[in-house]
Amino acid sequence: MIKLFVPGRLCLFGEHTDWAGHYRTMNADILPGSAIVTGIEQGVYAEVEKSPIFEMYSDAPEIEDVWSDFACSMNEAELKSVAKSGSFFCYCAGVASYMLEWYKVGGVRIRITSMTLPMKSGLSSSAAICVLVVRAFNLLYKLNLNTLGEMNIAYLGELRTSSRCGRLDQACAFGVKPNLMTFDGDEIEVKALNVKKTLHWVFADLCAEKNTIKILADLNKAYPFASNEAEQNLHRALGEWNQQIVDQAIGYMANGDVEALGRLMTETEKMFERYITPMSTALQAPKLHKVLNDPTIQPLVYGGKGVGSHGDGSVQFLAKDVACQQQLIDYLNQQGMKAYPLTLHPIHTVRKAIIPVAGFGTRLYPATRALKKDFFPIPCPDGMVRPVILILLEELVKSGIEEICLVLGSEEERIQYTEFFERPLSQEHLQKLPAEAQEYENHILNIGKRLRYVYQRQKRGFGHAVYQAAGFAANEPVLLLLGDTLYRSTSNKPCALQMIEEYERYNQLLVSIHTVPLSEVSYYGIMAGVWEDKERTALNISVMQEKPKASYAEEFLGVRDKYGNKEYYSVFGQYVLTPDVFSQLAMDIQKADTEGSDREIELTTALETIRQEKGMMGIRLDGVMFDMGNPTALRHCIQHFVE
Numbered sequence: 001m002i003k004l005f006v007p008g009r010l011c012l013f014g015e016h017t018d019w020a021g022h023y024r025t026m027n028a029d030i031l032p033g034s035a036i037v038t039g040i041e042q043g044v045y046a047e048v049e050k051s052p053i054f055e056m057y058s059d060a061p062e063i064e065d066v067w068s069d070f071a072c073s074m075n076e077a078e079l080k081s082v083a084k085s086g087s088f089f090c091y092c093a094g095v096a097s098y099m100l101e102w103y104k105v106g107g108v109r110i111r112i113t114s115m116t117l118p119m120k121s122g123l124s125s126s127a128a129i130c131v132l133v134v135r136a137f138n139l140l141y142k143l144n145l146n147t148l149g150e151m152n153i154a155y156l157g158e159l160r161t162s163s164r165c166g167r168l169d170q171a172c173a174f175g176v177k178p179n180l181m182t183f184d185g186d187e188i189e190v191k192a193l194n195v196k197k198t199l200h201w202v203f204a205d206l207c208a209e210k211n212t213i214k215i216l217a218d219l220n221k222a223y224p225f226a227s228n229e230a231e232q233n234l235h236r237a238l239g240e241w242n243q244q245i246v247d248q249a250i251g252y253m254a255n256g257d258v259e260a261l262g263r264l265m266t267e268t269e270k271m272f273e274r275y276i277t278p279m280s281t282a283l284q285a286p287k288l289h290k291v292l293n294d295p296t297i298q299p300l301v302y303g304g305k306g307v308g309s310h311g312d313g314s315v316q317f318l319a320k321d322v323a324c325q326q327q328l329i330d331y332l333n334q335q336g337m338k339a340y341p342l343t344l345h346p347i348h349t350v351r352k353a354i355i356p357v358a359g360f361g362t363r364l365y366p367a368t369r370a371l372k373k374d375f376f377p378i379p380c381p382d383g384m385v386r387p388v389i390l391i392l393l394e395e396l397v398k399s400g401i402e403e404i405c406l407v408l409g410s411e412e413e414r415i416q417y418t419e420f421f422e423r424p425l426s427q428e429h430l431q432k433l434p435a436e437a438q439e440y441e442n443h444i445l446n447i448g449k450r451l452r453y454v455y456q457r458q459k460r461g462f463g464h465a466v467y468q469a470a471g472f473a474a475n476e477p478v479l480l481l482l483g484d485t486l487y488r489s490t491s492n493k494p495c496a497l498q499m500i501e502e503y504e505r506y507n508q509l510l511v512s513i514h515t516v517p518l519s520e521v522s523y524y525g526i527m528a529g530v531w532e533d534k535e536r537t538a539l540n541i542s543v544m545q546e547k548p549k550a551s552y553a554e555e556f557l558g559v560r561d562k563y564g565n566k567e568y569y570s571v572f573g574q575y576v577l578t579p580d581v582f583s584q585l586a587m588d589i590q591k592a593d594t595e596g597s598d599r600e601i602e603l604t605t606a607l608e609t610i611r612q613e614k615g616m617m618g619i620r621l622d623g624v625m626f627d628m629g630n631p632t633a634l635r636h637c638i639q640h641f642v643e
Contacts, residue, residue: 002139006132007043008123009172010203010316010342012036013242013249013268014181015308016219016276018167020238021183026224031239033183034246036193037171040203040342042116044128048136051109054079054096056089058112063119074107076100083160091126095133095157105141108133118205118338123307123314127169130154135173146530146540147173148190177507178344180250189534192505194347196256200325201342203307203316204332206291210311211282218280230278237275245271262302262318266292269305277310285312296331300324347507350477350500350576353396356407356465357389357483358456363630372416374483376628379642387420388628391486393447399497401479405452405472407465414453421448460589461600466577467585473577477503480575484629486641487574491622495574502538502619503576509610512572513539513618514625521553524570525604527618528557536562539569539618544608569618572625580610 014035021033045060055071058064070089072078079097083090092110099105110133119125131154138145145153151170158169167188168181178193222231245268252261269292277283285306291297292304292315300319307314319325325341332339361368367376374389386394389406396404408414421444424430430438454468466480479496481487487495495512503510516524526548529541545557558566584606592599607616626637 001047001049002136004046004048004132004135004139005043006128006135007039007041007172007176008117008125008128009169010038010040010123010201011168011308012038012178012201012316013246013265014168015272015306015310016166017238017242018181018183019216019220020223020235022167022185023224024185030224030235031243032185033181033238034243035168035181035183036178036246036249037168037181038178038342038344039172039174039176040117040123040340041176042118042123042340043172044112044117044125044132045114046132046136047111047113048140049109050140051107053107054093055107056092056110056112058115060112060115062115063112072096074100074105080160083157084162086162090161091130091158091163092133094160095130095154096137097160098153098157099134099137103137103141103143105137105143108136108140110136118340123203123205124169124172126158126163127154128172130158131170131173133157142542144528144530144542146532148188148532149530151190152188178253180246192507193250193253194504195253195344196346197258198346199253199258199261199344200319200322201316201344202301202319202325202328202332202339203314203342204291204329204337204339205314206287206312207337208285208287208312210285210309210313212309212311212313214282215280215309215311218282219276222279233275234279237271241271241275258318259302262304265303265305265316265318272306272310283311285310287312288315291315291332291335291337297328300328300331347504348477350479350503351400351402352405352473352476353401353403353479353481353496354405354407354466354469354472354577355389355392355481355483356456356462358407358409358413358459358465359483360409361484361629364634372413373629375416375420376634378486378628378638381642388486389417389483390420390444390447392481392483393450395487395494395496396479396481397447397450399479399494399500401496402450403452403472404450405454405469407468408453408455409459410455410457417451417453421445421451460598461602463585463603463606464589464601466603467582467589467601470582470586473579473582475579477579478577480577482573484627485573486626486628486637487572487621487623488626488641489621489623493622495572495621495623498621498623499574499576499619502617506538506617508614509578509581509607509616510576510619511541511607511616512574512621513569514572514620515567516570518550518554518566518568521550521557521568521570522547526553526557527569527571528559529618531559532617537620539620541611541616541618544604544611546604569620572621572623573627574621575607578610580614581606584609 017033024030057069058067079093082093117125134150134153151173154170180191182189222234226232226235301317304317307316329339357374361373364373375387377385456465456468489495525546527541528543529539532538532540627633628637
């Protein structure tokens with residue numbers, strides 16, 4: 001059984017541009033649509049499992065008045081008939097019929113455990129249900145659909161009903177975070193957005209009347225070709241003027257200019273009223289205007305606007321702070337509306353890193369009797385010879401890391417690091433160095449100020465070593481590098497910085513990946529999944545297999561490149577660990593202690609648990625990895641790192 005949550009969605013800017021942008025297939029002068037859409041905190045919670053039929057049940061108290069259990073055989077004609085019925089389950093049946101027709105899947109059992117998302121409020125409750133059904137089939141039958149694929153199928157499934165949803169409705173598939181969606185004919189692109197300051201949104205169901213079907217019918221009359229000035233202005237409002245608004249909104253969100261973002265909401269609503277509302281009598285919205293202009297509300301907000309297709313459906317405001325947010329919710333509820341909070345937080349950028357160096361380095365014995373392997377000298381492209389650990393630390397500093405935790409085996413080991421990074425050279429030694437080297441000595445000592453130390457006194461595995469830095473991580477995301485691996489970027493950004501930027505994009509557990517030949521997969525942990533982007537740099541990982549046989553990898557673990565050829569991916573050696581990983585490691589350690597087991601605590605086991613629960617992305621970096629943990633690899637590193 002798998003537990004799922006799919007949120008509703010709120011369109012912050014760019015309503016109606018999804019269908020308008022689709023008309024580019026008929027009129028190239030129409031600009032692509034552009035919208036900022038986010039999932040919300042309210043949604044559908046469910047448990048799903050395989051079944052011989054398609055069946056849905058509910059334990060959710062929120063919908064007990066409208067719910068009745070539903071079951072249908074996995075028969076295409078029967079599912080399509082339910083989809084056209086207009087019943088409560090038509091959306092689910094429409095998606096199930098699509099999955100059966102194109103993927104030949106079996107059935108699923110879906111039990112809704114909670115439904116906190118209001119229905120028929122412009123928040124895409126139907127789209128959330130459709131995404132939930134697609135995701136259930138995808139995960140249970142291992143279809144390897146990426147998020148955009150799930151979104152598209154949810155849309156096509158809903159089209160099998162009497163609904164005529166927009167393309168941005170299924171943005172709920174991407175979770176509770178803001179995204180920029182671009183609609184260019186039949187092509188859709190989704191790009192994650194970040195916010196610099198916390199944004200306290202309030203949205204509310206006006207509990208009034210709106211006629212979405214008439215709104216869409218009236219506005220579509222102006223497409224694909226405008227026949228008068230009013231229709232030309234509608235094209236501009238949903239085209240170039242909307243693009244300007246969206247660009248400004250992205251800038252304000254990225255720079256943390258909350259007041260300007262609120263003003264932009266109000267200005268956008270005025271533009272809508274001037275150029276779009278006159279195109280349909282169904283867009284006349286007396287209650288929306290009354291709420292937007294309510295003098296009690298104005299001191300609490302920076303701005304407000306309509307939602308979705310507009311009319312008297314829903315309203316949204318950007319509150320000044322969390323107190324104003326709650327005060328506004330209370331007031332709207334008192335006025336007979338249904339109000340909800342949406343708080344968009346800045347993604348916590350990665351400012352800390354961990355490097356475990358507690359191993360004995362037995363594969364490099366006897367050299368490691370005298371020198372820890374992370375102090376082995378490596379010739380560098382600039383002509384200097386640096387110890388491995390200094391190369392790693394310099395990469396982290398260049399990437400903006402502020403604090404670095406070294407996981408050592410004992411307090412005695414710290415002496416070598418203290419001597420190197422914290423104790424200045426003697427004046428006699430320093431004076432014999434050229435001026436450039438003397439300045440570089442200050443650079444080394446400054447790096448030393450960033451170092452923190454923890455100790456793995458019991459050698460209980462790599463996961464156990466990483467867990468010793470849980471206090472250092474302090475519930476923040478952290479970058480993890482391997483102490484016996486070097487990374488050389490092939491772009492103008494260090495590999496570590498590439499990882500940090502990808503975390504700010506995806507805000508979830510990350511592992512760097514690189515290709516390995518099929519003949520060598522049995523030496524590595526291999527990961528497979530589906531690409532989330534056109535550039536094939538972000539792999540949504542669906543399976544991790546430790547040291548598989550080549551025959552198994554060839555059949556089940558290949559990832560297609562842009563030419564359709566299979567590639568095989570292993571860990572590149574850098575991770576961004578979320579707080580969930582440390583919580584899972586703590587549970588793994590506690591379980592082993594309770595059982596009296598001396599088994600090693602592996603990081604891979606914890607990662608797999610988090611992957612199953614919350615997902616994990618594999619990031620293909622622009623760079624080359626050099627393992628120097630054994631004699632052959634060390635020889636290769638010394639020969640080629642300088643290139």
